Amino acid sequence: MPKIIEYPKGNFKNSLDLAEAVSSLGGSCDRESCAHKMGLKMSGAFGTKIGTTAKYELITTEKGKLQITELYKLIKNAYNDVERKKFETEAFLKPEVFNKLYDRFKGSELPVGMLSKLLIREYDVEEKQAVPVSKYFIDGLQYLNLLDGNNNLLDYNKSLEVEDDYAEIEDENDLPIKSNYSSPYLPEKPTAQILHIENKNNTTNRVEAETTDFIVHIMGPGIDSQIVIKEEEDLLIVDAMLKKVKKKLQ
Structure with a gap:
């Protein structure tokens, strides 16, 4: 399996919040304005939040400006919760490591206990980042209701079909x-x-x-x-x- 170097270094829900802050500032702003809007200080940690949000393809960071993407616009303007979940899941799976993990384990039990070791050995995640990255993956799945009580990773296409069917009631x-x-x-x-x-x-x-x-x-x-x-x-x-x-x- 090819090594994967790029991986998110932050929580998906927090990235949605950052994209929302940029959206509330007209869809485009500088870093300082975004930090002020979120009540955060300009720092290396805030820069990491920006980089992570860009990895989820919720914003772009060209020429020092933060700008929401077309994908985030679809999330923000979704017609209903089912459609919003569809677009949020698409964003969550944009990072290659998350996409590959999802494809590998969907429909089966996610090895939660050994996930950090798997990330180190097979996906070239730095050892000091492996535990946080595994947590970001699990947190995102739980936010999207894609991980059941037995740690089975659900196929989001099938789960959306069910939600869509019930939404018609x-x-x-x-x-x-x-x-x-x-x-x-x-x-x-x-x-x-x-x-x-x-x-x-x-x-x-x-x-x-x-x-x-x-x-x-x-x-x-x-x-x-x-x-x-x-x-x-x-x-x-x-x-x-x-x-x-x-x-x-x-």
């Missing part, structure tokens, strides 16, 4: 009484059970309090449901319901 009744949703991202037979309660005074369909399952109860205008959660992936259905509530509040 306009009516609670579009969700089945017992889910049979099939997706490469979800288990073949999801276990989430959605109990619709037509009359809030009628507790016949409600799950007993003594159950060993986790239960989320969402009640409001047009909604009165209990969602029984048996597996981590079932939380996607909860997210879909909450997005419906959020849309009604806007």
Whole structure:
């Protein structure tokens, strides 16, 4: 495998914040103005933040000026959360080392415990930087919801397909009484059970309090449901319901 010298030396979320600062200053500014906007001092550490943000291709640094990229404009002006996540993931994977790590481990367990050693031996990351760089990679995956509780690195294309499907839910009744949703991202037979309660005074369909399952109860205008959660992936259905509530509040 060819050695990779370039790698981010900062957190992806912090880079998004720096790009936002440049955007708020008209999309182009000098370093001093950006530092002032972020409440930071001009220093070597701030220069590293700029370099890292450029590696994510959120800004350019030509002729001493910081300028947001077309990719960051897509993130900032995304039509919805699903599209924003798509563009943010594209930016996060711009650094070659992160892109190669993602391609190597997507769909399988990320070797979190030995990731820093892997970076040193196979990606030419400096030994003193290996632990921070591995943390930046893991932090970015967690920010983008691409790393599950078992450290499995998810395929973001498939996860976006699922989010897109659930984002289309306009009516609670579009969700089945017992889910049979099939997706490469979800288990073949999801276990989430959605109990619709037509009359809030009628507790016949409600799950007993003594159950060993986790239960989320969402009640409001047009909604009165209990969602029984048996597996981590079932939380996607909860997210879909909450997005419906959020849309009604806007």
